[in-house]
Amino acid sequence: MPEPRRTPFPVAALDWMAGNDPRRVLDLGSGRGRFARMLADAGHQVFCVDRSTERIFRLTATMQSRLHLVAQAESLPYADQQFDVVTSAESLHKFAPGLVAAEIARVLRPGGVVSVLYNTRDDTVPWVKKLAKILQYVDPDAMRGAYGQDSVHALADSPYFVDLEQKNFRNWVPIDRAGLIDMVSRRPVTAQLDEPDRHRLLDEVGSLYDSYARGPEPLLLPFQTSCWRAVVDHQQLAPPADDDSGLEIPLTF
Numbered sequence: 338m339p340e341p342r343r344t345p346f347p348v349a350a351l352d353w354m355a356g357n358d359p360r361r362v363l364d365l366g367s368g369r370g371r372f373a374r375m376l377a378d379a380g381h382q383v384f385c386v387d388r389s390t391e392r393i394f395r396l397t398a399t400m401q402s403r404l405h406l407v408a409q410a411e412s413l414p415y416a417d418q419q420f421d422v423v424t425s426a427e428s429l430h431k432f433a434p435g436l437v438a439a440e441i442a443r444v445l446r447p448g449g450v451v452s453v454l455y456n457t458r459d460d461t462v463p464w465v466k467k468l469a470k471i472l473q474y475v476d477p478d479a480m481r482g483a484y485g486q487d488s489v490h491a492l493a494d495s496p497y498f499v500d501l502e503q504k505n506f507r508n509w510v511p512i513d514r515a516g517l518i519d520m521v522s523r524r525p526v527t528a529q530l531d532e533p534d535r536h537r538l539l540d541e542v543g544s545l546y547d548s549y550a551r552g553p554e555p556l557l558l559p560f561q562t563s564c565w566r567a568v569v570d571h572q573q574l575a576p577p578a579d580d581d582s583g584l585e586i587p588l589t590f
Contacts, residue, residue, distance in 0.1 A: 345371045346426065346454060347506040348379075350562045354452035355381055360421040363444060365410045365437075366428025370396045372454065376424070377402075384420070386410060411436035418446045426454045429492075430485030442497035445569040451498060452566040455486040456508070459559040464549040468517075471541050475534070476526040489565050497574065498567035506562040511555040514546045 351372075355362055359380045364373045367385035369392065377383045377400055385396050385405035393407045408414050410425075410432045423441045425432075441451050460469055493501050512520070521527055521542050527535060550556055 344375060344508075345510060346375060346456070347508045347562050348375070350454060350504075350506040350508075350564050351375055351379060353504055353506075354424060354450075354454065354564055354566055355379070355422050361419070362422045362424060363413075363415070363420045365423065365425045365441075366431055367396060367405070367426075368392060368428065370399065372424065372426035374400060381422075386413065411440060413440045413444055415444045417443055418449075419444050421446055421449050423449070423451045424454070425452075427456060427485065429453050430488035432488075434488065434491035434495075438491060438495040438497055439574070442495075442569050442571065442574055447569070447571060449569045450566050451492065451569065452564065453489055453492065454562060454564050455489075456560045456562050457486070459561060462559050464545065464556065465559065467545055468542065471538070471545065472521065472524070475530060475538060476524070486563055492565065492567055497570055499570045501565060501567040503563065503565050506564065508560045508562050509557040510560055512558050513555040514543060514550065517546050517556070518542055 355376060359382065361384075362376055362381045363384045363386065364376065365386050367373045367387045370385060373383050373385050373396065383400070383402070383404065385393065385400075386408045387393050387396070387405075388407065388409060390407050393405050396405050397403060406414060410428075423445055429437075445451065458465065460466055492498055518539050522535075522539060527538060530538065546556060
């Protein structure tokens with residue numbers, strides 16, 4: 338039996354966040370669209386929102402869909418109660434917590450769910466520990482674990498959501514030699530190094546890879562995927578603009 342295809346995020350995590358049945362899903366801060374594409378491949382109707390025009394253009398092309406918009410998550414261009422699920426994969430910390438919570442609640446249908454995901458590395462694996470030491474020689478803050486998952490506290494404190502749950506999943510992501518060197522070279526601190534120091538750092542990373550890799554198989558980056566989900570509660574939201582149930586005061590002239 339062939340080995341299951343590895344994905345950027347565990348399939349089990351995606352099912353837990355969005356459900357097994359096809360849903361209408363809004364993905365916030367979609368970025369390169371790795372999570373959004375997995376949602377679409379699972380049969381969900383996926384609408385992507387990102388601040389970057391370039392990213393949305395690419396997503397429209399790669400996902401062959403025109404459901405994606407350039408917009409701010411704090412001011413969503415959708416009518417009320419349009420989605421079954423709103424997802425945020427490694428992006429919630431980029432938004433203003435009070436504003437985005439209200440907007441997510443507004444666009445969710447009754448009983449709808451907001452689901453958040455963050456990947457965190459397991460730095461106890463020997464080769465990953467050595468990689469951290471190499472990077473921390475030039476950048477003391479490298480691989481220190483500031484992943485952004487603390488932003489989930491805003492959901493827990495929000496009046497718009499109830500029944501917050503968390504579940505963790507293990508995921509091993511393959512990375513080849515070129516991919517590891519590229520990952521390190523794209524770090525801002527690496528780009529700022531003098532050319533000799535930059536080459537020295539990347540050569541050391543390549544040597545680390547060579548000392549642990551076995552044959553054609555890539556090394557595996559160990560991740561823990563932490564997921565949260567909560568159910569929307571519309572009771573605290575302001576009534577829609579066209580709601581005529583409010584108090585009416587007749588005026589006499």
